[in-house]
Amino acid sequence: ESAFNTSYHTFTRVFGSAALLAGPGLILASVLTAVLSFWFYRWGLFKEIPEWNFSAAMLFGSILSATDPVAVVALLKEVKADHKVSTVIEGESLMNDGVAMVMFLLFIETVPPGAEAFSIGKAILSFLRIAGGGTGIGIVFGFFTAALLQRVFNDPFIEVTLALCAAYISFYVAQAFADVSGVLAVVALGIVMASRRNSVSPEVEHFMHLFLETMVYFANTLIFVVVGIQIVEKSTSDDLAGSDWVALIVLYIAVNIIRFVVVFVCLPITRFFKYHLTVKEACLVAWGGLRGAVGLSLALMVENSATGGPNGGGAIPKNVAVPLAFHASGIVMTTLVINGISTRKLFMLLGLDVVPRVRCMATYNAVTKLNGEMVTRMKVLQTDRSLADSDWLQTTKLSLDKLKYPYGTISGDIADSDFQEKARVTALRIFKCAVWDLSRSGLLRRRATRLLLQYADTTSETEGAFLTAEQIAQIGTNGKRYQIVMKLSGMSTMMEKMMGGILDNFFLTIFSMSVGFVHALTEVEHKIDKFVLDKAVAGGIKYKCTREAQACMTSLKEYSSTHFPKVALASKSKQAARTVLNNARRTIVSLFEDCAIEESSYLKLRRMIESHMQQLGRRVGHRQTPIEPKLALQQAFWFAREPLDHQTQLIEAATLESAAEGSTIVHLEEKVKHVFVVVNGIVHVTHDELEAEAYMGPGQSFGILAALSGTSSKITAEAVTAVQFYEFPIEVVQQIIDTESSELSDNLWLVGGRLLACWLLAARLPYALWSQGKLKLHCESAQLQKTWSDPELCLRAHPSKDYVLLSGQADSGTDVPLVAPCVLTQSCTVAEHGVVMWIAHGDEAAKSRESKTNQARRSRKSVLANHKMANGNGYSHRHNQELRASLLASDELQTEEAL
Numbered sequence: 001e002s003a004f005n006t007s008y009h010t011f012t013r014v015f016g017s018a019a020l021l022a023g024p025g026l027i028l029a030s031v032l033t034a035v036l037s038f039w040f041y042r043w044g045l046f047k048e049i050p051e052w053n054f055s056a057a058m059l060f061g062s063i064l065s066a067t068d069p070v071a072v073v074a075l076l077k078e079v080k081a082d083h084k085v086s087t088v089i090e091g092e093s094l095m096n097d098g099v100a101m102v103m104f105l106l107f108i109e110t111v112p113p114g115a116e117a118f119s120i121g122k123a124i125l126s127f128l129r130i131a132g133g134g135t136g137i138g139i140v141f142g143f144f145t146a147a148l149l150q151r152v153f154n155d156p157f158i159e160v161t162l163a164l165c166a167a168y169i170s171f172y173v174a175q176a177f178a179d180v181s182g183v184l185a186v187v188a189l190g191i192v193m194a195s196r197r198n199s200v201s202p203e204v205e206h207f208m209h210l211f212l213e214t215m216v217y218f219a220n221t222l223i224f225v226v227v228g229i230q231i232v233e234k235s236t237s238d239d240l241a242g243s244d245w246v247a248l249i250v251l252y253i254a255v256n257i258i259r260f261v262v263v264f265v266c267l268p269i270t271r272f273f274k275y276h277l278t279v280k281e282a283c284l285v286a287w288g289g290l291r292g293a294v295g296l297s298l299a300l301m302v303e304n305s306a307t308g309g310p311n312g313g314g315a316i317p318k319n320v321a322v323p324l325a326f327h328a329s330g331i332v333m334t335t336l337v338i339n340g341i342s343t344r345k346l347f348m349l350l351g352l353d354v355v356p357r358v359r360c361m362a363t364y365n366a367v368t369k370l371n372g373e374m375v376t377r378m379k380v381l382q383t384d385r386s387l388a389d390s391d392w393l394q395t396t397k398l399s400l401d402k403l404k405y406p407y408g409t410i411s412g413d414i415a416d417s418d419f420q421e422k423a424r425v426t427a428l429r430i431f432k433c434a435v436w437d438l439s440r441s442g443l444l445r446r447r448a449t450r451l452l453l454q455y456a457d458t459t460s461e462t463e464g465a466f467l468t469a470e471q472i473a474q475i476g477t478n479g480k481r482y483q484i485v486m487k488l489s490g491m492s493t494m495m496e497k498m499m500g501g502i503l504d505n506f507f508l509t510i511f512s513m514s515v516g517f518v519h520a521l522t523e524v525e526h527k528i529d530k531f532v533l534d535k536a537v538a539g540g541i542k543y544k545c546t547r548e549a550q551a552c553m554t555s556l557k558e559y560s561s562t563h564f565p566k567v568a569l570a571s572k573s574k575q576a577a578r579t580v581l582n583n584a585r586r587t588i589v590s591l592f593e594d595c596a597i598e599e600s601s602y603l604k605l606r607r608m609i610e611s612h613m614q615q616l617g618r619r620v621g622h623r624q625t626p627i628e629p630k631l632a633l634q635q636a637f638w639f640a641r642e643p644l645d646h647q648t649q650l651i652e653a654a655t656l657e658s659a660a661e662g663s664t665i666v667h668l669e670e671k672v673k674h675v676f677v678v679v680n681g682i683v684h685v686t687h688d689e690l691e692a693e694a695y696m697g698p699g700q701s702f703g704i705l706a707a708l709s710g711t712s713s714k715i716t717a718e719a720v721t722a723v724q725f726y727e728f729p730i731e732v733v734q735q736i737i738d739t740e741s742s743e744l745s746d747n748l749w750l751v752g753g754r755l756l757a758c759w760l761l762a763a764r765l766p767y768a769l770w771s772q773g774k775l776k777l778h779c780e781s782a783q784l785q786k787t788w789s790d791p792e793l794c795l796r797a798h799p800s801k802d803y804v805l806l807s808g809q810a811d812s813g814t815d816v817p818l819v820a821p822c823v824l825t826q827s828c829t830v831a832e833h834g835v836v837m838w839i840a841h842g843d844e845a846a847k848s849r850e851s852k853t854n855q856a857r858r859s860r861k862s863v864l865a866n867h868k869m870a871n872g873n874g875y876s877h878r879h880n881q882e883l884r885a886s887l888l889a890s891d892e893l894q895t896e897e898a899l
Contacts, residue, residue: 001212003094003190004163004197009457010087011191016273017266018091021285025262026096030061030103032258037061040247041323047243051317055110056324062107063299063328064255066100067093068292076288076347084275085352089285094191097294098184102130104298105181108305111316134174134181135188141170142192146199150446153614154201160208163193163200183294198449202440223293226300244323248330255331256339260286274461280350288343291332299328362422365533367405374400420540421463423532427524427541428460430531431467434520442578442613443519448512451475452520466544469552472517473510511571514556521545521552557721577616585609627698629656629724632679635699638747639677646736646744653732659719666717672706674727675748681723686716690821692759695720704752705821707733708745709807709835714821746784749806753837754779757804760823761839778839785836801838808834 011018034057041052067089076086106123145166152158170189175182193199200208263286270276277285303325305316347353355363378395381387435452438444444452455475459465525545532538585606592602630651634640639647656679659665666672668688683696696702696717706713707730737745757779761767767775782804803824810818812828820834830836 001190001216002090003187004193004212005209006090006094006191006194007087008191008195008197009454010084011091011194013274013461014084014087014091017088017270017275017277018095020266020269020273021088021092021263022095022099025092025266026062026065026099027103028265029065029258029262030058030100032261033061033064033255034058036251036254036258040251049319049323051320053111055107056316056320059104059107059111059302060324060327062100062103063295063302063324064291064331066096066291066294066298067289068097068294085277085281085284088275088277089288092285094187098131098134098181098187100294100298101183102127102134102181105130108302108316111320130180131184132180133178134184137174137178137180138170138185138188138190139192141166141173141185142189142196145189146193146196149199149201152201153617154203154610156201156204156207159200159204160211163208163212166193195450196446198439198446220293223296226296244326247323248327248334251327252331252334252338255335256287259289262286263289280352283350284343284347284352287339287346290335290339291328292336295328296332299325359422362531362533364405367403370403371400374403419532419534419537423528423534423537423541424464424466425460426531427528427545428456428467430524430527431520432456434523435516438516438519441582442617443575443582444516445509445512447509448516451509452513452516467517467521467548469517469548469555472513472552473555475513507568508571511556511568514552515575517552518549521549525549574616578613581609581613581616585613627680629679629726632698633677633726636677636701637751638701638744641747642736642742642744646739646742649736650728650732654726654728657725657727659723659725661719661722663719664716665719665723665725666703666713666715668713668716670713672703672713673730674703675701675707675730675733676703676717677701677726677728679724679726681725682720683723683725684718684720686718687714687759688716689714690759690763692762694755694759701748701751704748705756705806708748708752709820711807749784749835749837750782753784753804753806753835754782756806756821757782757802757837757839760804760821761802764823782837782839785838801840804837804839805830806835806837810834810836 034054037060038052038054038057041047041049042057073086073090073093076089106126145162148162149159152162166189167186170185171182174180174185197205260283263282267277267279267282302316303321305321378392378399381390382392432453435444435449435456439446439449455471456467459467522545525542528538528541528545529535532541588597588602588605588609591597592599597605633647633651639650642650659681665676665683678696678700679698681697683700683702684693685696685702686693702715702717703713705711706715733744733748736742754776758772758775761779762770762772762775767778770778805818805820805822805824807820808830809820810824810828810830812818812824812826818824818828824836
């Protein structure tokens with residue numbers, strides 16, 4: 001559990017320091033503790049035990065040297081200490097558990113009388129075999145388990161069961177079959193799983209974390225309860241004398257001194273590693289080296305062996321095992337009680353609790369904002385019908401007075417460099433959160449997620465460094481495997497075909513990384529203002545994000561168009577499909593939370609959606625040929641709704657054109673004589689007057705409004721990639737529009753008007769605060785009002801609707817007429833041949849739905865009341881029940897229709 005929840009990147013950085021303390025450091029501590037115990041019991045400082053030989057002393061030292069600082073790590077995380085210190089302590093604990101277990105296995109065989117004498121050479125070889133073999137088995141099981149977990153989709157019971165089985169089976173295989181360290185096997189398994197954390201389904205990860213944490217809590221509790229019983233039992237035993245209690249006190253002091261000696265001996269060497277400790281941090285690491293569950297478990301194994309165990313017959317002399325178990329239990333108890341409780345005080349005495357001024361300022365601003373929000377909320381509640389007569393003075397004492405600034409006064413000036421560094425670190429944190437969100441939504445490949453997170457972690461370590469698009473390209477193409485595959489594929493045509501699938505996988509990773517990189521930088525650009533109050537510093541971060549995102553998109557476009565165009569197309573299609581499925585899952589969850597569907601239907605629909613997600617994730621085919629032009633036309637909203645004969649007429653009149661990358665298809669102020677439909681590639685459409693833009697893909701249309709209204713173009717359309725598009729002459733379009741049964745005019749105005757409405761409303765509140773996707777969905781509900789048949793159209797300003805003038809002019813009673821395109825904010829008269837689009841507000845639509853639902857409920861109550869009166873006048877009970885059921889069903893249908 002500890003290894004799985006460790007930050008893999010941080011662990012690799014502190015590995016040198018932690019391994020030094022857990023390897024040579026633990027051996028040195030074991031030797032010094034063994035010498036001390038030899039003095040206690042072999043040379044008779046407290047009492048003489050003839051059977052206390054060198055192996056027994058080393059066994060004793062290995063048990064007492066294993067640290068288990070769970071309480072200290074929890075404390076350091078609580079006080080927000082430097083993560084470097086807590087990770088060093090936790091990393092050392094992870095590894096020295098395994099090393100202590102190896103030493104324990106080496107010496108327990110030589111303690112019994114008549115056992116083979118201890119040999120240094122043999123011990124070194126056994127140590128390497130046991131430690132290396134256990135680590136190797138754990139690594140193999142880790143990669144195998146990660147591969148199995150990738151085959152499971154959002155099934156918490158199977159995934160947790162796989163993780164538990166992997167831990168127990170790897171331990172059993174290592175310990176029982178291979179005769180190597182099972183503890184190190186489990187530690188290695190956990191580290192590999194931490195490096196492949198996204199192998200676990202996003203919805204299951206939190207559940208697995210809580211489950212493992214609960215299991216660890218129960219296991220630790222069980223061990224400490226058993227040891228507590230053992231301590232009480234042994235303290236009253238005749239096998240212990242008063243000198244053993246005195247020895248325990250001396251041993252506690254000596255163990256702490258030895259711990260300090262070991263840490264400070266290793267301290268100069270740690271300076272050669274990436275993360276090294278200061279003197280103050282070394283003092284905290286030394287004092288925080290508590291003993292815990294591993295030492296207790298080993299002590300119980302020794303005592304069990306001495307008292308006969310399951311195999312019968314004592315292996316270790318009882319007069320050796322009893323004081324050993326007693327002192328191990330006593331040291332665990334004293335370090336927990338004394339060191340564990342006093343670590344916070346030592347942390348403050350060493351001055352490690354000093355909070356950086358930038359963090360103080362950020363916290364102060366956060367508290368100020370929270371207090372303002374609470375005051376505003378309290379003012380709202382003072383007008384609430386049910387709470388207006390509350391004791392607001394008491395409410396203020398219970399809420400506002402409780403939220404205080406936690407760090408005292410802010411002293412000293414904060415340098416600009418401090419603000420910039422804090423903004424940089426905040427931006428990287430937002431970037432990592434955005435990457436994780438993409439991974440959880442299935443829009444980012446697992447390998448791409450790992451590489452992006454590793455890059456962000458590496459960048460955060462260098463002061464002043466920021467994410468660059470150039471580095472993203474290097475990460476994807478400079479790997480050894482990529483270079484080898486590229487060389488092999490260049491040898492011959494046959495090798496190129498053989499390596500095609502592998503190269504496709506490489507490009508998919510590069511493509512996924514680039515898309516995730518751009519999306520995460522966009523999230524940073526949108527959110528940085530919330531966390532960085534200095535506008536100049538936030539502006540600098542935004543500029544870097546925009547620059548690097550554009551550079552990454554340019555690099556990706558060049559790479560995909562020249563190397564793997566079919567792979568890029570398939571990846572985009574797959575990503576779009578997953579986005580649609582994600583939205584479908586959110587919608588079904590929302591319907592269930594609103595009680596619009598029953599639980600059984602919700603579960604069935606959700607399983608169906610997630611099954612499609614799983615099949616999409618397992619899809620093997622990586623190449624996709626471009627869509628046929630005529631098939632792409634069926635994706636056009638207005639074209640697909642025309643009768644077959646009209647479609648045939650349009651296709652016969654249309655011409656299929658091509659445009660090179662970077663060329664202009666429609667110029668500003670150009671007289672547009674065609675309606676354009678993209679069938680392949682991407683077109684960038686910009687509206688200079690509105691300072692708006694949009695990207696058009698297959699099935700998207702542009703140039704509609706200018707062609708229909710007969711005015712010059714107010715947009716510019718440029719080919720982002722190589723583009724194929726159809727040109728439909730406006731004369732042919734007008735002929736079909738003149739047909740009585742045709743709805744082509746309305747559909748074309750809707751398509752062009754929705755995009756224009758998005759651009760116009762995006763500059764107005766509250767739409768300026770909306771996401772682009774939300775605004776587009778809002779504009780999909782737009783309706784048309786035209787003045788072709790009426791000489792004029794009178795519009796009354798309505799608070800629940802937005803009116804957008806698409807074509808023509810409107811008279812608002814002032815000297816200056818309103819000219820399309822614009823938003824009509826007041827009552828006006830639209831001249832003949834004008835086109836207006838209106839969109840109902842989201843809250844108005846909600847009110848309408850609520851009104852319909854409430855009306856249905858009132859109708860039901862009224863009829864039921866009449867039915868109750870009729871029941872007293874002789875209607876049968878069965879008839880009453882049938883009528884009630886029919887009314888309830890009717891109400892349910894009306895409610896569903898309203899929703």
